[in-house]
Amino acid sequence: MPQISQLAATYSSQIFWMLVIFGAVFFLVGRGMAPKVLETMEGRDQKIAADLAAAEAARHEAQAQDDAWKAAAAKQRGEAQALIAAAKAEAAKATEGRLASAGAEAEAKVADAEARIAAARQGALAEIETVAADAAAEIAARVAGLTVAADAARAAVKDVLHG
Numbered sequence: 001m002p003q004i005s006q007l008a009a010t011y012s013s014q015i016f017w018m019l020v021i022f023g024a025v026f027f028l029v030g031r032g033m034a035p036k037v038l039e040t041m042e043g044r045d046q047k048i049a050a051d052l053a054a055a056e057a058a059r060h061e062a063q064a065q066d067d068a069w070k071a072a073a074a075k076q077r078g079e080a081q082a083l084i085a086a087a088k089a090e091a092a093k094a095t096e097g098r099l100a101s102a103g104a105e106a107e108a109k110v111a112d113a114e115a116r117i118a119a120a121r122q123g124a125l126a127e128i129e130t131v132a133a134d135a136a137a138e139i140a141a142r143v144a145g146l147t148v149a150a151d152a153a154r155a156a157v158k159d160v161l162h163g
Helices: 001-143 150-160
Strands: none
Touching: 001 150
16 A cells, blocks of 8 residues: 555654644643633632622621611510500509599498498387387287386387397
């Protein structure tokens, strides 16, 4: 084959040109493109690091705001509970005052009712004494034929009733 026989004659020339081409490609890629790629990668790494730092700062800021919000909410909750306790105490005091007033009114009504009952009882007892004295005088007159004075009959009945 003639192609194989030419190989030995052109072999050194092909190796030379292959080294020249590979050298040119090496210098072109190694000196021209590789630094640009490395520079781009370095820029991306720096941007990623900056973004991560910004995200961390934002997270810390959000955490601080959350803590501040929780503290404010706890403070407001405490103030609300204090207001509720004050309102309960005020309502209890007002209710206590109304109960005391109502109790005093009830006691006055009870005392008035007891006085009326006592007066009614005294009136009833006086009436009973009068009726009993009249009945005793009449019984003595009918049964024994005695005449008893109204005052004496009243004194005798009073003695027996209260006696």
